[in-house]
Amino acid sequence: MTTMTLSRRGLSFWAQLVFTLLVCALLMAPVAMSMLAGVTANYFVGIKSGLTLRWVEEVWRLYADTIFLSLRIAFACLGCTLLLGVPAAYALARRQGAVARAVEELLMMPVAVPGLATALALIVTYGGVGDLRRSWLFILIGHVLFTLPFMVRAVLAVMTSIDLKTLEEGAASLGAGFARRFFSVVLPNCRSGILAGSLMVLTLSVGEFNLTWLLHTPMTKTLPVGLADSYASLRIEIGSAYTLVFFIMIVPSLILLQWLARHDRSAP
Amino acid sequence: MSVTARLDPQSRDSLRLAALLAPTAALFAAFFLLPLARLFVIGGGGDEGWAVYATILTNRNHLDSLIATLLLSAGVTAVTLAVSTVAGLFLVRHRFPGHAILVAMLTFPLAFPGVVIGFMVIMMAGRQGLIGAITQALTGSKLVFAYSMTGLFLGYVYFSIPRVILTVMAAAEKLAPRLEEAARSLGASPWRVVADVILPALKPALLSAGAIAFATSMGAFGTAFTLATRINVLPMTIYTEFTLQANIATAAALSFLLGLITWAALALARSFAGSSVAAAG
Amino acid sequence: MTDRFHLDAVPIRLESCGKTFPGGSRALEPLDLTIRGGETIVFLGPSGCGKTTTLRMIAGLESPDPGGRVWFGEEDVTALPIERRNVGMVFQSYALFPNMSVAENVAYGLKVRRVERADRERRVEEMLDLMHLGAFAGRRVDQLSGGQRQRVALARALVVRPRVLLLDEPLTALDAKLRDSLRLDIDRLLRGLGVTAVYVTHDQGEAMALGDRIVVMAKGRVAQIGTPRDIYHRPTDGFVADFIGAMNRVSGQAQSGALRLGRGAFPWSGPDGPVELLIRPEDIALAAEGEEDTHLDGLVAAAVFLGDRTRLVVETGDGPPLTVDAASRSGLARGDRVGLRLDPSRLLNLPQP
Numbered sequence: 001m002t003t004m005t006l007s008r009r010g011l012s013f014w015a016q017l018v019f020t021l022l023v024c025a026l027l028m029a030p031v032a033m034s035m036l037a038g039v040t041a042n043y044f045v046g047i048k049s050g051l052t053l054r055w056v057e058e059v060w061r062l063y064a065d066t067i068f069l070s071l072r073i074a075f076a077c078l079g080c081t082l083l084l085g086v087p088a089a090y091a092l093a094r095r096q097g098a099v100a101r102a103v104e105e106l107l108m109m110p111v112a113v114p115g116l117a118t119a120l121a122l123i124v125t126y127g128g129v130g131d132l133r134r135s136w137l138f139i140l141i142g143h144v145l146f147t148l149p150f151m152v153r154a155v156l157a158v159m160t161s162i163d164l165k166t167l168e169e170g171a172a173s174l175g176a177g178f179a180r181r182f183f184s185v186v187l188p189n190c191r192s193g194i195l196a197g198s199l200m201v202l203t204l205s206v207g208e209f210n211l212t213w214l215l216h217t218p219m220t221k222t223l224p225v226g227l228a229d230s231y232a233s234l235r236i237e238i239g240s241a242y243t244l245v246f247f248i249m250i251v252p253s254l255i256l257l258q259w260l261a262r263h264d265r266s267a268p
Numbered sequence: 269m270s271v272t273a274r275l276d277p278q279s280r281d282s283l284r285l286a287a288l289l290a291p292t293a294a295l296f297a298a299f300f301l302l303p304l305a306r307l308f309v310i311g312g313g314g315d316e317g318w319a320v321y322a323t324i325l326t327n328r329n330h331l332d333s334l335i336a337t338l339l340l341s342a343g344v345t346a347v348t349l350a351v352s353t354v355a356g357l358f359l360v361r362h363r364f365p366g367h368a369i370l371v372a373m374l375t376f377p378l379a380f381p382g383v384v385i386g387f388m389v390i391m392m393a394g395r396q397g398l399i400g401a402i403t404q405a406l407t408g409s410k411l412v413f414a415y416s417m418t419g420l421f422l423g424y425v426y427f428s429i430p431r432v433i434l435t436v437m438a439a440a441e442k443l444a445p446r447l448e449e450a451a452r453s454l455g456a457s458p459w460r461v462v463a464d465v466i467l468p469a470l471k472p473a474l475l476s477a478g479a480i481a482f483a484t485s486m487g488a489f490g491t492a493f494t495l496a497t498r499i500n501v502l503p504m505t506i507y508t509e510f511t512l513q514a515n516i517a518t519a520a521a522l523s524f525l526l527g528l529i530t531w532a533a534l535a536l537a538r539s540f541a542g543s544s545v546a547a548a549g
Numbered sequence: 550m551t552d553r554f555h556l557d558a559v560p561i562r563l564e565s566c567g568k569t570f571p572g573g574s575r576a577l578e579p580l581d582l583t584i585r586g587g588e589t590i591v592f593l594g595p596s597g598c599g600k601t602t603t604l605r606m607i608a609g610l611e612s613p614d615p616g617g618r619v620w621f622g623e624e625d626v627t628a629l630p631i632e633r634r635n636v637g638m639v640f641q642s643y644a645l646f647p648n649m650s651v652a653e654n655v656a657y658g659l660k661v662r663r664v665e666r667a668d669r670e671r672r673v674e675e676m677l678d679l680m681h682l683g684a685f686a687g688r689r690v691d692q693l694s695g696g697q698r699q700r701v702a703l704a705r706a707l708v709v710r711p712r713v714l715l716l717d718e719p720l721t722a723l724d725a726k727l728r729d730s731l732r733l734d735i736d737r738l739l740r741g742l743g744v745t746a747v748y749v750t751h752d753q754g755e756a757m758a759l760g761d762r763i764v765v766m767a768k769g770r771v772a773q774i775g776t777p778r779d780i781y782h783r784p785t786d787g788f789v790a791d792f793i794g795a796m797n798r799v800s801g802q803a804q805s806g807a808l809r810l811g812r813g814a815f816p817w818s819g820p821d822g823p824v825e826l827l828i829r830p831e832d833i834a835l836a837a838e839g840e841e842d843t844h845l846d847g848l849v850a851a852a853v854f855l856g857d858r859t860r861l862v863v864e865t866g867d868g869p870p871l872t873v874d875a876a877s878r879s880g881l882a883r884g885d886r887v888g889l890r891l892d893p894s895r896l897l898n899l900p901q902p
Contacts, residue, residue: 012458016358023355024373027426029398030391031376043396084295087288094285105535107292110300112534114487116503117523120510121303124310124520141299148292163642169610170644170702172632174658174709178284184657188648207381209490214510224490228383231494236396243387250379258372278612280630 035247037240055241059230063242066226067249069136073222074205077143081201084144085151086194090186092152093159107152110145115210118145123214136220142211147204151197158193159186196260199253206249223249304527307520314517324521330505334525337502340421341485345478348428353474355429356436357466371437378430382423382490389423389495390414415496423491428481435480439473440466479537483530502526556744558587559622559712561607566617568602576602577769579617586622589739589746591760593753595792598766601717604749608715609634621712634713637706637744641718643698645690651701652677652686658709676708680734696727700734707742714739714746720755732758753793757781765789787899790827797828797871799845799891811867813844815893824898830860830872832895835879836888843888847871852882863887 038056042049088107092100110118119142126141127133167189171181187194209224216225223246230239312318325331359371380388393399393414403411413419443466451465452458467474489503502522510519560583567579577599584590592600605611606619609631613619619627626634645654652673659669677683680700685693693701699719706714719735720728736759739746750756756763757777765772765780765788773780773789784790801810803824808817810826817824836843847863850870859875873889875881 013362016354017362017364020355020358020370020374023351023429024370026392027377027429028373030388033391033398034387037391084292088292091285091289094281103289103293105538107296108534108538109531112483112531113304113527114489114503114523114530116487116489116506117307117527118300118303120506120516120519120523121307122299124516125303125306126299144295145300148295152292162647163644166640166642166644167646169631170638170640170646171657172610172630173608173636173638173715174705175632175635175661176657177632180661185646185648189646191648203379207379207384209381209383209493210488213489213493224381224383227381227387228490228494231383231387231390236390239387243384246384254376254379255372258375 031247034240034243037237038244039241040237043235043237043240055237056245058238059242059245062238063223063226063230066221066223067245069220070206070223071249073136073140073143074202076140077147077205078198078201080140080144081148081151082194082198085148085197086155086187086190088148089152089155089159089193090182093156093164104152104156108149111149115142115146115208116214118142119211119214122211134217134219139212139215139220139222142215143205143208146208146211147201150200150204154197154200155190155193158190162189164189192260192263196257199257199260203250203253203257207246308524311517311520311524314515314521316517320517320521321524324518324525329500330522333500333502333505336417336500337486340417340424340501341482344421344424344428344485345482348425348432348481349474349478351425352429352432352477353436353467353470356433357440357462359433360437360440374433375430377426378434380427382427382488382492383494384490385423385427386491386494388426389419389491393419393422415499417499419495420492420499420501423495424481424485424488427488427491428484432477432481435473435477436470439470443469476537479533483533483537486533487526487530556707556710556742557712558743559745560584560586560620561713561745561747562618562620563603563607563613564618564620566603566606566613566619568599568606568611568617569614575769577606579614580771582764582771582774584745584747586745587743588761589748589759591748591750591756591763592766593750593756593760593763593792594766594772595751597768599769600749600751600764600766603766604715604717604747607713607747608636608638635709635711636713636715637709637711638715639699639702639706639717639719641721643695643702643722645698645701645705647690649690650686651682651688651690651693654690654701655705655708658705662709672708676704680704694727695723696731699723699731703735703738707738707744711744714742714744716746716748718750719748720750720752728755735759757793765792767792784827784897784899787827790897790899795830795872797830797833797873798825798869799828799871799896800825800868810891811845811865811889813891813893815896819898827897827899828891828895830874832892833871833873834890834892835861835873835875835881836890838886838888840888843890845871845889845891847887847889849881849883849885849887861887863889865889 036047037043039051039053040047040049041052041054092104122138122142123133126138132138164186167185168181171185176184207224208222209228212222212225213228216222221229227239227242227246230242311320314320316323325334355374359367359374377385377388391397393412395410395412395414397412397414400410400412403409414422447465447469448461451461456464487503489507492499492501492504493507503526506519506522506526509515509522562584563580563582565579565581566577567575568577569575580603592603594600602611606613606617609619609626609629613627617627618625621634631638646657649657655673655676656669659672664672674683674686677686680703682697682700682704685697685701690698690701699722702719716735720731723731732755739759748755748759760777762774762776763780764774767788772792773785775783780789781793784793790796799810801808801824803809803817803819803821805821806817808815808824838846845865845867847865847870849861850864851862852875853860854877856877858877859879859881861873861875861881863871863873865871871889873887881887
């Protein structure tokens, strides 16, 4: 759409601007407040009580293991979704028939079905299998199920937007076998989708709570589980400091994602 | 060497594609389809047997919970769509200094998990929240609504706005500017252009985004969990049945019902537009 | 300069190659065809006629229905996938790899063939020079124009010294002017390299200019195979006659060894009755109305000035209007009356499509 279609900025422009700014304020105010609360000595007294990193240190002392576990799960989850999702997306991109669409629809189900239900289903089926219930791998399974659709979607979107079939035929006509085509032509031309999918998987895994709350054990607490714990039982400054840590962890990938989206839009 | 015994290129290609899809299919069958089937069987294995799927809603508590969740989700969907359409259209139709930052801030909460959304609501409307502080200064009495259905409503709107704004913006950017120019060349006022050209063109995107907001509000758990365990929405009811009353069969049956509703809403959404599905926080 | 790139001239033989798609639709009726080594053969026809399917079977991108065989020289390549047929292929949409530079695109096939680095670089450089692309070696593909892209695609296909060069509507995505200049480039290359080339197009001009022989196809069947002159001057059926160039239909009456057409009468050997005949615009001469030896009179209904000539549409009051070419400076315009003289030796009597 052309910019400045309404070239004269009348009352309606300003009214909409104020409205949009108010929405933005609604979204940003609590974020700013919680960030501030996380470094305020006493939130009840207010900012005049002074700034401190004491609460962040407290969070580190209490919850460092949840942060590491979340990171470990997130990167393991990324590895799994890359190994599973990229080939699956390729297969779905190459076959455009009704069967492929049905498989695609089916793969999206773990996102549509509430995490609570999936977690319950996993527990009743595999809760008694060996030591799985007490292992972080149990949480990993849930995360892979939940994030895989995002990887598949992101990669599939790029694969269907380029003329993958002709590119591959071009490579094959030059003598390249399947593995060579896949690694030298298919993957490099899907970089942006793989990157977007990866960032999405990392962000979602680090923040996943619906599944994780039922799947975790006292020995396998992830960051969001720790967050819920701290919100419920500790003073607001610690909850805020913990939230601040979470923000810092996801901000880089969110910024990259936005940059990617803009980059894609402006590309010819 | 017998040539005929070898596979032709197309069959080889099909085999290869099947092999590439196989690991995902195996994982999916083992850890999703099989467990869900098991959940379904367990749901029918309680005191009431298979009748549970027919009678579960005759339980007053469950029915209330379902109705409350449906009303809440419908309300969230309506408010989010209205707010996000106005803001999203505005952001696409106008460029001004600070535009990019505004878009970045409006879409920042996209990946917040439900628990964090709950905490944001507490920051706004909790006992030490912003709204409480403002109302105390103005009226002398503190307005606190975070730990109730109203707080949950605010949280779900908060959660849904970024995603719906993004969907609206993406759809509006794809609109052919010629369409709008044609309408204006025919003498339509800017408001008529919005009503007659832009909104109808956005309809698929709005339907899809609305269904996503609805499904997310139905199935989300983290926000309600953070705000208060006594908010009577379906996911909380399931959680309570499972953990506190150890009533696994009922929890399973209710999960199934909930899953069916959200899946249906999202399947509907995808049939209207192929946009990406939402993450339930 | 193309001499040093001279390639082997491998003949191709198709043996009852038909193609039925999984849905059951017949894309190609079983086809037998021999393409001579070093020959440029053009498959010409409207979309859906089976020409691309045939090309893709030669390439190894489609397999013929059971019983079909594809031979490259003495080798049966039917079961070989494209990557093992050693062909060069040029696509309508270029199919250049966006993740590689121009030079990397051209080097790709050599890399796949494990050609040693120094040799590879030399060959890429020579090929780029041959295609006048030397200055673009380091460019990204999306920085090139359509014509440059297609030249890169040609270079990429040729540098591996393919047994057969396959071109699938290579000029269709280009604008008219580029199309002409690149067509000349391709012509020069194909003659110089001596490679067996299969070229698919829906453009009769391209087919005439490039083909040693043309295979005209329609609805999954071969309508005619022949040199461009054969196809144009001696079409074997009405479809070919109509598809290639402009063609007029005139109706006459055969009676006891003579064919009456307007005022004229020509010797005729066929049976008596009405006859429909075909004639090209350039085989109809213009004269003043009613002049001696003219066969028909008509009214100019439209005159389109084309620069080198003026194309007239002439209503004769008998059958469909005729298309006739007048000299550029003839000055004939709408509403003028003219006489038409048909060259009897050029009248064609064909079975109708």
